[in-house]
Each structure stands twice: as C-alpha cells, then as structure tokens.
Amino acid sequence: MLTLTSGWLITARNLRRYLRPIVTNQRSRQISTYNVDIAGLTEEQAEFRNAVAEFAERELAPRAAQIDKSNNFPSDIWEKLGDMGLLGVTVSSKYGGLDLGYFHHTLAMEELSRASGSVALSYGAHSNLCVNQIHRHGTEAQKQKYLPDLIAGKKSRQSDVVSMSLRADKIDGGWKLNGNKFWITNGPTASTLVVYAKTAPERGSKGITAFIIEKTFKGSDTCELVFDNCEVPEENVLGQVNKGAGVLMSGLDLERLVLSGGPLGLAQAAFDYAVEYVHDRKQFGQPVGTFQLMQGKIADMYTSINASRAYVYAVARACDRGQISRRDCAGAILYSTEKAIEVALEAMQCLGGNGYINDYPMGRILRDSRLYAVGAGTQEIRRMLIGREFNEQFKSS
Structure with a gap:
C-alpha cells in the first residue's frame, strides 16, 4: 500500500x-x-x-x-x-x-x-x-x-537579477515602478509576476524590494518587460522593503536544484533515442550499436547520465531534509548541464548525418541543453560560487 x-x-x-x-x-x-x-x-x-x-x-x-x-x-x-x-x-x-x-x-x-x-x-x-x-x-x-x-x-514569471535598471519610487499608498527587464521567461503572457526593483539605489543590493505585479496594474509588459509608471499597492510588497535581495538569493539555491532536473531529462531523451536508433540502424549486416566504438559511446553516455542523476538526487534529498548547500545546488546544475551537453553531442554523433537535420530531435535537444549553460546563471558563475564557498570556509577556519 x-x-x-x-x-x-x-x-x-x-x-x-x-x-x-x-x-x-x-x-x-x-x-x-x-x-x-x-x-x-x-x-x-x-x-x-x-x-x-x-x-x-x-x-x-x-x-x-x-x-x-x-x-x-x-x-x-x-x-x-x-x-x-x-x-x-x-x-x-x-x-x-x-x-x-x-x-x-x-x-x-x-x-x-x-x-x-x-x-x-x-x-x-x-x-x-x-x-x-x-x-x-x-x-x-x-x-x-x-x-x-x-x-x-x-502563468507568471519572476525576474532574477540584482543588477537591474528597474526602479520603484514611493508614492501615496504604494510604489511607482519605472524601467525594464530583459530575458523574462513567460513575460508576454504572464498574468502575475514577481519582480525586483531598486527602492534605495544608493544602498546597492540592500536597497532592493520584491513586488507582486498583476497584469491589470497600469504599465506595459512584453518579452522585454517595460514598466512605465506602473503603480503597485503597498500590500503587494513581497517580504520587506529593501529586503528583496534576500528574497531573491534565498530562492536561487532551490532554483538551481529544481532546474538541474532539466539537463537530466534532456540527456535521458538524447540517450534513449540514440541507443534505440543504433540498434535499428544496420551496416554490414548488423546493428551499428554492436560495433565496439559505438558500444563505448553507449557506455560513456549511460554512466554520465547516472552519475549526474545521483548527484542531483542526493542534493534534492538533502534540501528536503533542510540541509541546503549553496555549493552543491550550484554543483548539481553545473554538472548536470555539462553532462547533458556531452551526451547530446555524442547522441547526435551516433545518428551520423541524421543527427544534424531537423527531421530528428537531436539538434533541438542539444540547443535546449546548451541553454542551461547560460540560463539561470552561467556555468562560469556557478564555478565562481562553488570556489567562493570554499574560500569563505577556509577564511573562517
């Protein structure tokens, strides 16, 4: 049961x-x-x-x-x-x-x-x-x-950068937002958004506030969201005024963890398609998947996926226990992304010329895998975060 x-x-x-x-x-x-x-x-x-x-x-x-x-x-x-x-x-x-x-x-x-x-x-x-x-x-x-x-x-979408140009000025009963946001997923059709704006620009990251924005509020939004005198009532402040960076940063670790499932799924899709393809495709009277070099590709892809999944799942289980590790949330998406790109490239190679044309899904899977190398923080930022976590550990020891 x-x-x-x-x-x-x-x-x-x-x-x-x-x-x-x-x-x-x-x-x-x-x-x-x-x-x-x-x-x-x-x-x-x-x-x-x-x-x-x-x-x-x-x-x-x-x-x-x-x-x-x-x-x-x-x-x-x-x-x-x-x-x-x-x-x-x-x-x-x-x-x-x-x-x-x-x-x-x-x-x-x-x-x-x-x-x-x-x-x-x-x-x-x-x-x-x-x-x-x-x-x-x-x-x-x-x-x-x-x-x-x-x-x-x-639908809705949250913006995720603290170096934003969006500014919020206090008005009677709420705030007035002016500025823009680029690269906003779900932006064109969102009905509710969580956005971050500078309420005290001179304080840097300590002068940012999170707001809940409704589509019916005055203002315009596109894939680049443009806020032109967008008035937001006081009750739509998310968290505390000038504490928006804390709201944002506290969610970034969990964002990296959850999104690391994306590269896992893409790698699995690429491998499943390729391994079936090489056992259907025949050369010299036998499936190309039985050739030794192809066997090596199959083995490398399979072990890479499982190693990546083991790390991501271990981090997810730790987070559910309340043991959230910034270095490992960053490490999970760093590693799963790199392995997804590697697997997608190898899977494309397994299909030969067919892997390159749009009649087969490998090009799409590779592009989607590559997105995770720059979206939700770049691979370089993830490496920097992991290194900085160790720097801080040894600084305090």
Missing part, C-alpha cells in the same frame, strides 16, 4: 484520464533506459515520476518539434499542468498544492524536459521562481489571493 499525501491522492484521480494509450502520427520513444532501482526511488516516488512521464509523453512529446519550429508556447498546457497539481508541487495543500518536496519537483522537471525542454523551462520558471517564492515569502493574504489561481494554471 502506497503512503501518499492527501494532496497527491486527490491529484492522482485527476491523472487517470491522462494514463491511457498514446496514439499519435509521430514516432514516440519505444524504450526508456531509466533505472528506478539505481535511482533509488520509493514506490510513491516512482508512481509520481511515471504519472508525469505519461502526461509528458502524451501532451508534450508529439508537439515538441512543432513548438520548437514555431516558437509558440502551447497555452493549453498550463491548465493541464494545473489539473495535475504540478504547478504547486512544493506548496501547501491549503492553497491547492501537493505538499511535496524539492525531490518531487526535480523529478517533475526531469520528466517534462524529456519530452520538451522549452516547455519544461517555462514550467520551472512558473512553479519555482514565482509560485514557490510567494509561498515562502508572501503574507497569508498574498498566498490566499495569488496561489490558488497560479497553481491552477495562470
């Missing part, structure tokens, strides 16, 4: 309509080399992962190539993710969430990324950078007002 939270039991009933045979005109993955026993999943965690994987294979995988080609996000996906409760994995059931931890959130990110890296990244931005931040730092009134709708599938 599985021991599940009440929130998950409720959501599981909603999932059953997704767990039916998949019929599409596109070829789906026929195999998965994911090893549940090696991954160390409990029965409940395996059930959760399988449910997300089934959903992703049905709703995302058949559309992934077209999403990539058209550069248009499928807006209907938000409500479907909301129906499953996946937009509030770490949120209390009091607000419609699943009451689960960051390990489950990372699992969801991994499985969605296996089907579509771009959709999964938007999912991570919404569910972690916005929903989780409001849940962690919002007042009870803010949680009651925003979380139920956000978890049900209304």
Whole structure:
C-alpha cells in the first residue's frame, strides 16, 4: 500500500484520464533506459515520476518539434499542468498544492524536459521562481489571493537579477515602478509576476524590494518587460522593503536544484533515442550499436547520465531534509548541464548525418541543453560560487 499525501491522492484521480494509450502520427520513444532501482526511488516516488512521464509523453512529446519550429508556447498546457497539481508541487495543500518536496519537483522537471525542454523551462520558471517564492515569502493574504489561481494554471514569471535598471519610487499608498527587464521567461503572457526593483539605489543590493505585479496594474509588459509608471499597492510588497535581495538569493539555491532536473531529462531523451536508433540502424549486416566504438559511446553516455542523476538526487534529498548547500545546488546544475551537453553531442554523433537535420530531435535537444549553460546563471558563475564557498570556509577556519 502506497503512503501518499492527501494532496497527491486527490491529484492522482485527476491523472487517470491522462494514463491511457498514446496514439499519435509521430514516432514516440519505444524504450526508456531509466533505472528506478539505481535511482533509488520509493514506490510513491516512482508512481509520481511515471504519472508525469505519461502526461509528458502524451501532451508534450508529439508537439515538441512543432513548438520548437514555431516558437509558440502551447497555452493549453498550463491548465493541464494545473489539473495535475504540478504547478504547486512544493506548496501547501491549503492553497491547492501537493505538499511535496524539492525531490518531487526535480523529478517533475526531469520528466517534462524529456519530452520538451522549452516547455519544461517555462514550467520551472512558473512553479519555482514565482509560485514557490510567494509561498515562502508572501503574507497569508498574498498566498490566499495569488496561489490558488497560479497553481491552477495562470502563468507568471519572476525576474532574477540584482543588477537591474528597474526602479520603484514611493508614492501615496504604494510604489511607482519605472524601467525594464530583459530575458523574462513567460513575460508576454504572464498574468502575475514577481519582480525586483531598486527602492534605495544608493544602498546597492540592500536597497532592493520584491513586488507582486498583476497584469491589470497600469504599465506595459512584453518579452522585454517595460514598466512605465506602473503603480503597485503597498500590500503587494513581497517580504520587506529593501529586503528583496534576500528574497531573491534565498530562492536561487532551490532554483538551481529544481532546474538541474532539466539537463537530466534532456540527456535521458538524447540517450534513449540514440541507443534505440543504433540498434535499428544496420551496416554490414548488423546493428551499428554492436560495433565496439559505438558500444563505448553507449557506455560513456549511460554512466554520465547516472552519475549526474545521483548527484542531483542526493542534493534534492538533502534540501528536503533542510540541509541546503549553496555549493552543491550550484554543483548539481553545473554538472548536470555539462553532462547533458556531452551526451547530446555524442547522441547526435551516433545518428551520423541524421543527427544534424531537423527531421530528428537531436539538434533541438542539444540547443535546449546548451541553454542551461547560460540560463539561470552561467556555468562560469556557478564555478565562481562553488570556489567562493570554499574560500569563505577556509577564511573562517
């Protein structure tokens, strides 16, 4: 008998309509080399992962190539993710969430990324950078007002830099925001956003405040969000005035952890496709996967994925125990990203010329993997953070 939270039991009933045979005109993955026993999943965690994987294979995988080609996000996906409760994995059931931890959130990110890296990244931005931040730092009134709708599938996005040009000036009853934000995931269609603005520019990082912005507030937003005299009421300050950097930084470690599931899923997708391909493709009367050099590629990709997954999962389990390590959250996404890029390149090589053309998914998977080397902090920043953590450790010893 599985021991599940009440929130998950409720959501599981909603999932059953997704767990039916998949019929599409596109070829789906026929195999998965994911090893549940090696991954160390409990029965409940395996059930959760399988449910997300089934959903992703049905709703995302058949559309992934077209999403990539058209550069248009499928807006209907938000409500479907909301129906499953996946937009509030770490949120209390009091607000419609699943009451689960960051390990489950990372699992969801991994499985969605296996089907579509771009959709999964938007999912991570919404569910972690916005929903989780409001849940962690919002007042009870803010949680009651925003979380139920956000978890049900209304989109949002949090900005994530402290070197911003957005400024907030105090006015009667609230604040007036002016400036802009670049590279905002989900920006064009967001209904609610968490943004950070300078309320005391002369104080640097100690003069930043977090705000909850509604689409109905006066102001304009695009993929580059432009705030032109955007008035925000006092009750929409998230956390405390001039304490926004703390809100932001406290969420960055968890952001890096959850998003590290993205490279895991992309690497797994690349490997699963390649290993099946090389056993279908024949040369000299035998599958090319039986050639020794190809066997070496298979072995290298497989061990890289499992080593990466073991590190990410270990960090996720530690975070759920309250043992959040900045160096290891940075290390998890650093390592999983590097291995995802390596695996995607090797998988592309396994397909030969077919790996290069858009009739096959390898180019898309490689591009999506590369995004993690510059998005959510660059690989260079992650290395700097890890090194600096050790510098601080030895400075104080």
